[in-house]
Amino acid sequence: MAQLSDDCFAFGGPMMSVDDAVAMIASRVHAVQEVEAVSLAGLDGRVLAEAVVASMPLPPFTNSAVDGYAVRSEDLSLAGKQAFPIVGRIAAGAVAKEPIKPAQAVRIFTGAPMPAGADTVFMQEDVKVEDGRVFLPAGLKAGANVRLTGEDISAGASALPSGTRLRPQDVALIAALGLTKVSVRRRIRVAVFSTGNELVAPGAERVPSQLFDSNRYMLIAMLGRLGCEVSDLGILPDDRASLAQALRKASADHDLILTSGGVSTGEEDHVKAAVESVGSLVLWRIAIKPGRPVAMGVIEGTPFIGLPGNPVASFVTFTYVVRPTVLALLGAPQEHPIPNPLRAAFAYKKKISRREYVRVSVRRASDGMLEAVKFPREGAGLLSSLVETDGFVELSEDITQVKPGDLVNFLSYASLA
Helix, strand or coil: CCCCCCCCCCCCCCCECHHHHHHHHHHHCCCCCCEEEEEHHHCCCCEECCCEECCCCECCCCEECCCEEEECHHHCCCCCCEEEEEEEEECCCCCCCCCCCCCCEEEECCCCECCCCCCEEEEHHHCEEECCEEEECCCCCCCCCEECCCCCECCCCEEECCCCECCHHHHHHHHHCCCCEEEEECCCEEEEEEECCCEECCCCCCCCCCEECCHHHHHHHHHHHCCCEEEEEEEECCCHHHHHHHHHHHHCCCCEEEEECCCCCCCCCCHHHHHHHHCEEEEEEECEECCCEEEEEEECCEEEEEECCCHHHHHHHHHHHHHHHHHHHHCCCCCCCCCEEEEECCCEECCCCCEEEEEEEEEECCCCCEEEEECCCCCCCCCHHHHCCCEEEEECCCCCEECCCCEEEEEEHHHHC
């Protein structure tokens, strides 16, 4: 298990910027040390525990990049067309029977090994074939349409560094090197529960004053996309002793504890006191909207994060607090979503020194430009505002207003998941 000191999140000042929060998490949370060997089919999303070194070059042999005709470049004329006899045929997976001789051509297919002596390939659509000869146009450069041994990756080179969070293309590279298994860090074990007497599980009997719990399932889904093993601990009542007991128990066999709700400063918000009774907690007030009230601390060496109860605030703070923590626990580099510039089709005002995320849909205007359209209603509790939009417009701390026509930074939900 990842063991942290009780003061690892200590910081000065009443408010923390989003960038400072992410930087602190990345620097103070330590990666789990346990590793396991995982086969190719299960590698997507896993984090490499050690670098993958190429034991062979890629490609492993010089081959043709196209269907065409292999020749020796030294036989080519720069003046005009030439006709060479076709003396052989090499399909992918076959091997040339003998070296090519001067002024000869060999029919070759994509991926087939080049015959000895040949170094250039004419594309089949650029030539004419007649009576066993191929007519070649002038002007083709030496080495054209040929993939050289090791031009992709040379033998002994680092193909993928330790800490890489593997994507499908990374898995393809591992397979191309002939590996069947690699060492990755084990999955992060996360305990998730909701708090509040006002919540009931979907499908359970609900009294008029209660809500069906939705945040927990959203958070479990988001953790699943990060490759976590999630323990669903259900809903805990607004009772300090029960919360403290559940937190202590969860800390024993999880790498991270995640809660939703009960982290504000109201009389019925008991999570802060429960955490402080079994561990240490710094109640964050991150300069972010929606999502300012976020709690983070340590319970018997296990990091704890308490997210706001409002679903939009929970979604945003998951992205900027939970996700960096999970990546740090995995030993993976932090991933910073890159916004795309869009034209604003709305007006908006905000406070300085606070980062805000405005829910928007993307549409194509009459002039062909893409523009961001703000969701018509405010409120961090509106699930429809997440379902019916495409992402957030990110307004940095120094921005105080947006006018129609301004360029704004758009982050799709897909880039944040």
